[in-house]
Amino acid sequence: MKVTAHGNNLFQLTYLGCINMYLVREEDGFTLIDTALESCAEPIIQAAQQFGLPIVCIVLTHAHDDHAGALDKLHELLPEAEVAISARDARFLSGDMSLDADEPEDKLRGGWHIHKTRPSRLLHEGDHIGSLEVIASPGHTPGHASFLDTRDRTLIAGDAFQTLGGVAVSGTFVPLFPLPAFSTWHKPSCLESARKLRTLEPSRLAVGHGRILEQPLAAMDRAIKQAASSLGQSEQRATSLAH
Numbered sequence: 001m002k003v004t005a006h007g008n009n010l011f012q013l014t015y016l017g018c019i020n021m022y023l024v025r026e027e028d029g030f031t032l033i034d035t036a037l038e039s040c041a042e043p044i045i046q047a048a049q050q051f052g053l054p055i056v057c058i059v060l061t062h063a064h065d066d067h068a069g070a071l072d073k074l075h076e077l078l079p080e081a082e083v084a085i086s087a088r089d090a091r092f093l094s095g096d097m098s099l100d101a102d103e104p105e106d107k108l109r110g111g112w113h114i115h116k117t118r119p120s121r122l123l124h125e126g127d128h129i130g131s132l133e134v135i136a137s138p139g140h141t142p143g144h145a146s147f148l149d150t151r152d153r154t155l156i157a158g159d160a161f162q163t164l165g166g167v168a169v170s171g172t173f174v175p176l177f178p179l180p181a182f183s184t185w186h187k188p189s190c191l192e193s194a195r196k197l198r199t200l201e202p203s204r205l206a207v208g209h210g211r212i213l214e215q216p217l218a219a220m221d222r223a224i225k226q227a228a229s230s231l232g233q234s235e236q237r238a239t240s241l242a243h
């Protein structure tokens with residue numbers, strides 16, 4: 001597991017060069033964002049220990065296997081830690097794969113498992129977990145959530161964007177790393193969420209797959225433009241719809 005520091009409070013943990021987790025430093029310990037695969041549970045705990053802080057909260061951006069895989073094992077090893085995920089994606093953790101009547105009828109893709117662990121906290125748009133603000137960013141999954149560190153505007157965007165193989169909005173086919181695109185639920189929602197995340201003007205973009213980008217706005221703009229054109233939308237049209 002490779003561990004790198006970014007700014008004062010963010011550590012990126014990378015497994016097999018392609019799956020990221022994050023430790024966000026708070027005064028009372030770390031918030032872990034995403035858990036990768038089951039075999040990552042112990043290395044994640046060791047990574048936190050090397051900085052001398054406990055993991056007090058486990059947060060998932062979404063319920064896919066490569067983000068929730070070590071959840072049960074971590075919950076066993078850290079029974080006191082809070083477990084948080086969006087109320088919407090929490091249903092997938094318990095095996096409920098239904099879509100709601102007001103959600104686009106698209107196929108749920110990607111790897112899913114039923115987990116024993118029940119979240120201790122269900123998240124909604126605008127909630128706060130320590131310094132992190134919850135930003136609903138549906139599209140990759142119906143309940144995908146991103147997290148903005150309000151101290152320095154670091155955006156932890158899960159699979160709403162990827163940077164591995166090129167910066168892209170979820171759902172855009174990236175030949176060098178197509179996994180996020182293959183596991184994406186509804187591309188128009190991904191594009192809408194990407195635009196919403198861009199308006200937050202993050203100073204740093206941290207994603208589930210790929211390296212961290214500093215000052216990411218120009219790269220986000222290019223990725224949004226590309227996603228829009230592949231969906232047959234122009235940015236001008238999107239702007240006029242927004243007004």
Ligand SMILES: [Zn+2]
Binds near residue numbers: 062067159183
């Ligand atoms: Zn995913």
